Amino acid sequence: MAESTGKSVRVTLRWVQILDNLEPFFKEKGEFVFRAKVWTDNHGGKVQETRVPRAGHYSISDHPRWNKLSKLDRVVFEGEVTDHLVVEFNGEELDQFSANDQLAPYRREFTGPIEGHAAVVQPGDEASADPENMENWRLGYEIEVL
Numbered sequence: 103m104a105e106s107t108g109k110s111v112r113v114t115l116r117w118v119q120i121l122d123n124l125e126p127f128f129k130e131k132g133e134f135v136f137r138a139k140v141w142t143d144n145h146g147g148k149v150q151e152t153r154v155p156r157a158g159h160y161s162i163s164d165h166p167r168w169n170k171l172s173k174l175d176r177v178v179f180e181g182e183v184t185d186h187l188v189v190e191f192n193g194e195e196l197d198q199f200s201a202n203d204q205l206a207p208y209r210r211e212f213t214g215p216i217e218g219h220a221a222v223v224q225p226g227d228e229a230s231a232d233p234e235n236m237e238n239w240r241l242g243y244e245i246e247v248l
C-alpha cells in the first residue's frame with residue numbers, strides 16, 4: 103500500500119548559547135563545532151547530517167554578554183515528513199593537547215502529525231525542565247512545514 107503523501111519540512115538551526123566553554127578558567131573562549139543529525143522514518147526514511155560551521159570552528163566565550171551565536175540560520179534538514187522526526191545536536195569543544203570536550207548531547211523526538219510541531223523550538227517555552235536548556239549550552243531551532 104502506498105503511504106499518503108507527507109509534508110515538506112525544513113529544520114533550521116537558529117542559535118546556540120554556551121554556558122560553559124569547557125576550558126580552564128584563564129581561557130576566555132572555547133573552540134566549538136556542532137553536528138546536527140535529523141531524521142525521519144517516514145516515506146522510506148531520510149537522515150541528514152550537518153556540520154556547523156562547514157569548516158573550521160567557532161570561538162565562543164561563556165561570558166553571559168558574548169556567549170550567544172544568533173542568526174546561525176543553517177538548514178539542517180529538508181524532507182518529506184508525516185508523523186516522525188528526530189532532532190539531534192552534538193557540540194564538541196576542540197582541544198589541542200588533550201581529548202576534545204563534549205557538550206551535553208541533545209535529542210528530541212517528535213511524533214504525531216508534523217504540522218502540530220511547526221514552531222521555533224527553544225528554551226523558556228515549556229513549563230518545567232526545558233530540553234533546549236541544558237547544563238552547559240542552549241539552542242533554538244525552527245521546524246517549518248512548507
Ligand SMILES: [Ca+2]
Binds near residue numbers: 123132195
Ligand atoms: Ca577544553
Ligand SMILES: [Ca+2]
Binds near residue numbers: 132133
Ligand atoms: Ca579548546
Ligand SMILES: [Ca+2]
Binds near residue numbers: 223224225227
Ligand atoms: Ca523548549
